[in-house]
Amino acid sequence: MKAEVERNPAAVVPEIDAFVHEPARLRLLAFLAMFERADFVFLIRHSGLSRGNLSVQMTKLADAGYVEIDKRFVNNRPRTLYRLTDAGRAALRAYRQNMTTILSALPQ
Amino acid sequence: MNRSTSRTTSASPESRLFRAYWDDGLLDVLFGIGAVAVGLLWLANLVVFGAIVPALLALAWNPLRGAVVEPRMGFVEFSQARTESNRRKLRASVWLGLGALALFVALVVAARAGSDLIPGDLSAALPATLVGIMAGLIGVGLALARFLGYGLAFVAAGVVVALAGGEPGLAILLGGVVTLLSGAWLITRFLRHTSPIDEG
Numbered sequence: 001m002k003a004e005v006e007r008n009p010a011a012v013v014p015e016i017d018a019f020v021h022e023p024a025r026l027r028l029l030a031f032l033a034m035f036e037r038a039d040f041v042f043l044i045r046h047s048g049l050s051r052g053n054l055s056v057q058m059t060k061l062a063d064a065g066y067v068e069i070d071k072r073f074v075n076n077r078p079r080t081l082y083r084l085t086d087a088g089r090a091a092l093r094a095y096r097q098n099m100t101t102i103l104s105a106l107p108q
Numbered sequence: 109m110n111r112s113t114s115r116t117t118s119a120s121p122e123s124r125l126f127r128a129y130w131d132d133g134l135l136d137v138l139f140g141i142g143a144v145a146v147g148l149l150w151l152a153n154l155v156v157f158g159a160i161v162p163a164l165l166a167l168a169w170n171p172l173r174g175a176v177v178e179p180r181m182g183f184v185e186f187s188q189a190r191t192e193s194n195r196r197k198l199r200a201s202v203w204l205g206l207g208a209l210a211l212f213v214a215l216v217v218a219a220r221a222g223s224d225l226i227p228g229d230l231s232a233a234l235p236a237t238l239v240g241i242m243a244g245l246i247g248v249g250l251a252l253a254r255f256l257g258y259g260l261a262f263v264a265a266g267v268v269v270a271l272a273g274g275e276p277g278l279a280i281l282l283g284g285v286v287t288l289l290s291g292a293w294l295i296t297r298f299l300r301h302t303s304p305i306d307e308g
Contacts, residue, residue: 034121034122034125034187035122035184035185035186035187036185036186036187036188037183037184037185038182038183038184038185039178039182039183039184040182040307041178041179041180041181041182041183041305041307042181042182042183042184043182044182044305045180045181045182045305046125046182074174074178074183075174075175077179077306077307078307078308079183079307080307081183
């Protein structure tokens with residue numbers, strides 16, 4: 001057992017995905033996991049993030065392949081739609097599993 | 109996390125956002141306008157034209173939401189789990205509505221047969237009761253308690269108008285006015301407190 005722990009410490013206390021763990025990104029991922037799609041205005045209104053932070057984090061999430069961005073015009077107004085990809089869903093699922101393991105190991 | 113198994117319990121953040129999605133009052137205004145229009149057409153002996161009112165309002169929904177609500181609150185497409193949940197609730201509430209309608213018809217028949225169970229002829233209340241049941245179905249389906257209130261207002265208006273010997277259209281008109289006033293108050297509050305957000 002000791003040898004196994006030394007060989008693979010993550011088997012006991014899993015590593016947390018720091019990219020997903022970042023509060024603003026985690027918030028956005030959690031929002032997008034609830035819906036099929038949501039646009040910029042909806043996320044600004046409900047996430048509590050600033051415009052700049054929202055744009056920056058969404059670009060990072062899209063670069064990581066976790067979010068799909070679709071820009072279009074509706075009624076002559078720009079509309080940016082965001083959708084969580086399957087990779088984003090999988091990352092969030094793994095994050096949740098690892099966090100649950102860690103939190104359940106904490107003393108009461 | 110899985111799309112097909114995401115839970116939509118009434119306490120979940122998704123459920124709270126789903127209820128908030130209807131808080132702007134647009135649905136109330138359109139439902140109220142529809143009922144007022146049907147009531148007025150009925151009173152003008154043009155009730156047959158009332159059939160096109162729901163279709164016109166359904167056509168107006170997306171453009172109005174796009175012009176009034178989405179610039180302020182944004183656009184969201186709810187999950188498949190939510191759609192499934194709504195479908196289940198709709199099925200259940202349709203059965204509930206049919207049961208309520210059957211009970212109402214039974215009371216009307218009993219009253220006509222001379223039963224002392226209810227006074228007078230309530231058959232004139234039937235159209236308003238149907239509209240009230242529709243409002244109730246919306247209330248159950250979208251978890252909006254105020255639509256259950258509108259439903260009761262239609263039924264109450266129907267009963268009062270029927271007992272007073274009035275036209276069925278008047279009851280629908282009265283219920284519609286209640287719904288429209290409530291919707292107007294909600295949408296005024298929404299527009300006053302929620303400014304549009306420009307992406308640019």
